[in-house]
Structures are given as C-alpha cells and as structure tokens.
Amino acid sequence: MCTVDIKKSQGDSGYLIVSLSGELNKKVVRDIRDKIVGVIRSSRYVENVTVDLSDVNLIDTAGVALLVLLCQHVKSKGGTFRVVHPQDRVRRVFKLAQLEEFLTVENGNRQ
Amino acid sequence: MKMETGSNDSKALISVRHLNSFYGRKQALCDVSFDIEARRIFVIMGMSGCGKSTLLKHLIGLKKSPPDTVWINGEDVSKWGHREWNDYWLRIGVLFQNGALFNSMTVGQNIALPLTVHTNLPQDIIEIMVEMKLHMVGLSGTAHLMPSQLSGGMRKRAGLARALAMDPEILFVDEPSSGLDPITAAALDELLITLKEVFSMTLVVVTHELESAFKIGDYMIVMDRGRIIASGTPEEIRQMPDSRVQQFLNRRPDEEQRDYDSYISRLCKVKRR
Numbered sequence: 001m002c003t004v005d006i007k008k009s010q011g012d013s014g015y016l017i018v019s020l021s022g023e024l025n026k027k028v029v030r031d032i033r034d035k036i037v038g039v040i041r042s043s044r045y046v047e048n049v050t051v052d053l054s055d056v057n058l059i060d061t062a063g064v065a066l067l068v069l070l071c072q073h074v075k076s077k078g079g080t081f082r083v084v085h086p087q088d089r090v091r092r093v094f095k096l097a098q099l100e101e102f103l104t105v106e107n108g109n110r111q
Numbered sequence: 112m113k114m115e116t117g118s119n120d121s122k123a124l125i126s127v128r129h130l131n132s133f134y135g136r137k138q139a140l141c142d143v144s145f146d147i148e149a150r151r152i153f154v155i156m157g158m159s160g161c162g163k164s165t166l167l168k169h170l171i172g173l174k175k176s177p178p179d180t181v182w183i184n185g186e187d188v189s190k191w192g193h194r195e196w197n198d199y200w201l202r203i204g205v206l207f208q209n210g211a212l213f214n215s216m217t218v219g220q221n222i223a224l225p226l227t228v229h230t231n232l233p234q235d236i237i238e239i240m241v242e243m244k245l246h247m248v249g250l251s252g253t254a255h256l257m258p259s260q261l262s263g264g265m266r267k268r269a270g271l272a273r274a275l276a277m278d279p280e281i282l283f284v285d286e287p288s289s290g291l292d293p294i295t296a297a298a299l300d301e302l303l304i305t306l307k308e309v310f311s312m313t314l315v316v317v318t319h320e321l322e323s324a325f326k327i328g329d330y331m332i333v334m335d336r337g338r339i340i341a342s343g344t345p346e347e348i349r350q351m352p353d354s355r356v357q358q359f360l361n362r363r364p365d366e367e368q369r370d371y372d373s374y375i376s377r378l379c380k381v382k383r384r
Contacts, residue, residue, distance in 0.1 A: 026230050026278070033233065060278040060310070062232055065239035092309045097243050 002028040002056075006039050014047035014079070016040065021055030024063030033066055040073070047079040054085035059093050071103055082106055124149040124281070124313055125170060126182040132165055132174065132337075139165040141337040147330075152307055152314045154324045157334035158359065163317045164208075164285060166334070170315060171205055171283055172196050201229055204279035208286045210270030212258040218245070219254030222273045229277065244272040249298060263290040268299070275306070281313045282306065288320045296320070300327050321360065325349075333359060 002022040008015070018036055022028075040049075051067060053059075071081040082104040086094065094100045123146035132140035140162045147153045155163050168174035169181055178189040183199065191199070212221045222241045226232055232240075245251055248268040258266055267290055274282060287303065288296040300323050306312045318324050324331060325345045333341040333348065333356055341348055341356045348356065357363075 026226075026232055029236055030231050030233055033236070061240050061243055062230075062236060062278070065236045065243065068239050069235055089309075096247065096305055096309050098246065 002032060004032050004035055006036065008039065008043060014043070016043070016049045017052060018049065019052040019055070023058040024053075024056050024066070025058065025060040026062035029062045029066045033069065036070060037073070047077075049074045049079065049081050051081075051083045052085055053083060053087070053090055056090055057087060059090045061093070061097065064093060064097055064099065067103055068099065080104075123147055123182075124184065125315075127166075127169070128180055128182075130166075130169060130176065130180040132162075132169060132176075134165075139337055140169075143334075143337075143339055145332055145339065145342060147313065147315060149313050150307065150311045151329040152303065152316060152327050154328035154331035155315065155317045155334065156319065156321075156324050156331055156359070158319060161334040162337040163319075163334055165337075167283060167285055167315070167317050171203065172199065201277065202279060203281045203283060204274035204277060206267070206271045206274040206282070206284045206287065208289065210258075210266040212266060212269055212273070214258050216258075217254060218250070218256050218258065218261070218269045218272075221258070221269065222254075222276050225273070225276045240276070241272075244275050245269075247275065247302060248272045249295070264292065264295055267291060268295075271299070271302075278310060279312065281315065284314065284316045286318055286320075287316060288318065288323050296323065303327050321362070335359070 002020060002024050005019040005021075007017045007019070016039065020032070024032070049070065051070070056063075067083060074081040083094075084106050086105060091100070091105065094103060094105050099105075125147040127146075128144045130140055130143040131138065143162075143166065155166060157163050165174065169176050172188065172191075176189055179187060181188045186195070188195075212218070213224070216224070219238075219241050222244055223237050226237045226240060241254055242251070245254060248271050250265060250268050250272065253261070253265070253269070258269065261269060267287075271284070271287070274284070282303075284303070287299050291299065303314055303316065304327055307314055314327075316324070316327065328345050330344060331342070331348055332339045335355050341351050341353060343351070349360065351357070
C-alpha cells in the first residue's frame with residue numbers, strides 16, 4: 001500500500017512537491033506513475049519537482065525505476081529533480097543502484 | 112535445530128524434516144533435516160554428487176516432496192496445488208548453475224520476461240529495472256546482446272540479473288562462483304551479502320567453494336553422500352572434529368582414492384581373457 005500526496009505551487013512558479021508514504025513497490029508503481037505524470041502534464045509547466053520519501057518505509061527496484069523515470073522527464077524539460085528525507089533502508093537501495101547522485105538524494109531521515 | 116517428526120512448530124521460513132529423496136532406486140537424500148531462517152544466507156556445502164542440487168530441487172518445487180518433510184512459511188508443501196506453487200514461484204528467484212537463459216532472446220528480454228509476464232509494470236519502468244539489474248551484476252550495456260555472445264561467467268551473471276528481476280524474497284543460487292574468475296566471484300559474493308542487507312532477502316546458496324561459503328554464510332550445512340554431516344555457523348563448522356568435515360574443509364581427497372595398494376590389488380583382480 002502506498003499513498004501519494006501532490007502539492008502544486010500557487011501561480012506560475014512551477015514547483016511540485018510529491019509526498020509518498022508506505023511501500024513503493026511493483027504493485028503500486030503504475031498507479032503512482034499515472035497520478036504524478038497526470039499532474040505534471042495538466043500543469044502549465046513544472047520546473048522543479050521534490051519527492052519527499054520520509055514516510056516511505058520500503059522501496060523495491062520498481063519504485064527506484066519510477067523515480068528515475070520522473071527524474072528523466074523533469075530534467076529533459078530543463079527542470080530540477082530531487083529526492084528528500086529517505087529513510088536509511090530506502091537510501092541503501094539508492095546506494096546499491098548507484099543512483100544517489102543522479103536522483104539528487106538529500107538529507108537523512110527527518111524523524 | 113528442531114527435528115520433530117510429522118509436525119512443524121518452527122518459526123523458520125523453510126523447514127525440512129527427515130527428507131528422503133530417490134532417483135529410481137538410488138537414494139539421493141537420506142534423513143535430511145534443517146531450518147532456514149528469514150533474512151539470512153544459508154549455505155549448502157558438499158562435494159559433487161553429494162545431493163546439494165537435489166535438495167535445492169525440493170526447496171524450489173522442481174522435485175516433489177513427501178508429506179510432512181518440507182514446510183515453507185509453516186505450510187506443508189506436499190499439500191500445495193498449482194495456485195500455491197505459482198504464488199511461491201513469484202516470491203522466489205533462482206539462479207541455476209548454467210544461468211538457464213533463453214537463447215532466442217536478448218539478455219535484456221530474458222531479464223524483462225518475468226516482469227512482463229507477472230506484473231502490470233509499464234514497459235519504460237521495466238527497461239529501467241533491467242538496466243539497474245545488469246548494472247548490479249556488472250553487466251551494464253549488455254541488454255542488447257544474445258546469450259551466445261556472452262562468456263560463461265557473463266551468462267551466469269545475466270542469470271543472476273534475471274533471478275533478481277522480481278526483487279524476490281528468497282533467492283536460490285546454485286554454484287554462484289563456478290566459471291567465474293576470482294575477482295568477479297568475490298564481487299558476486301559481496302553482491303549477495305548486500306542483497307541480504309539492503310532488501311532483507313533470504314538467500315539459499317549451494318556451493319562447493321569453501322572460501323565463498325565461509326565469507327557469505329550465516330548458517331551452513333555440509334553434505335556427504337546424501338546426508339548432512341555437519342551444520343552450524345561458519346565458526347562452528349570450522350571447529351568440528353568430524354573427520355569427513357575436516358577432509359572436506361582441508362580439501363583432502365577420499366582416502367580410498369589415494370590408496371595405491373588397493374588400486375593395484377583391484378587391477379590384479381581383473382581376469383585375463
């Protein structure tokens with residue numbers, strides 16, 4: 001089970017904050033992708049996307065692949081992408097996949 | 112280890128009790144019992160032909176187990192039907208000795224296959240996952256190649272990438288180091304340990320490579336002629352005085368093979384024609 005909360009900035013500033021919680025795995029990735037991409041496409045433009053993972057306690061490689069896909073999409077439009085507050089367990093998966101730098105992973109667990 | 116007959120109170124992920132296994136009339140496993148705890152690396156060791164691979168076949172459902180001998184998550188697998196086995200097979204990954212890739216598919220297609228068949232993941236996500244798995248096993252940039260274009264060691268690693276495709280809860284690995292150079296084999300050992308730690312994966316590794324077994328194993332059994340002759344942590348195994356265990360650990364061939372006199376004696380018994 002994974003929930004997603006997406007906050008768009010007011011006006012034309014182009015900020016998007018995606019807060020995920022639960023388990024980001026292959027069972028939910030298609031739905032989560034569709035929701036996020038739907039918001040990005042319906043926006044006038046999205047320059048900066050921040051994905052907050054502080055409430056994600058498990059991630060598999062499908063979840064990591066989703067973040068890579070979003071990162072590619074945003075960067076190809078000239079925007080910036082970052083992942084913030086991953087729990088240690090989640091961060092270890094990024095490290096194994098050697099994607100901490102590509103995904104601009106920042107800060108440890110917020111708690 | 113608990114060794115009850117006909118019941119299983121163990122909290123282990125996999126329990127085996129008094130398992131006997133046959134190929135026709137030839138007995139391959141004799142009274143085999145052990146527990147595999149979750150999130151550990153369990154190593155099955157022994158010389159060629161000792162029953163390691165047969166045991167693996169029982170654990171992954173390629174060989175039928177008699178009632179009350181193999182439990183997975185507390186369930187007697189002899190009672191499982193197609194649905195239960197299919198659910199189990201979706202939760203496990205298996206690296207066979209030869210890699211077992213489909214030769215008519217590219218490496219990338221081989222790895223993507225279980226994801227395409229068993230999940231609703233979009234193709235773009237699957238392609239990224241394939242590249243990630245290949246990178247993890249040190250085969251970045253080979254997705255477009257055919258298995259026939261890979262060396263034996265590369266095929267083995269591609270097989271591991273496919274076994275990891277579904278992020279399995281349990282990974283079964285048959286002889287991970289065979290056919291690999293020492294550096295690649297060491298890197299593979301490190302990867303197996305990392306998988307356990309990062310994904311809380313349970314690994315069951317069949318090997319006759321001592322160095323690798325003692326490096327990665329949390330718990331191990333040593334088999335000889337279908338029987339378990341020793342079980343314990345790597346340290347406990349090292350300390351065991353049993354002559355057959357020490358013979359295996361010290362890589363000494365069977366005395367029988369070294370007995371020159373009995374060899375000559377057998378030669379002399381051959382009747383002249």
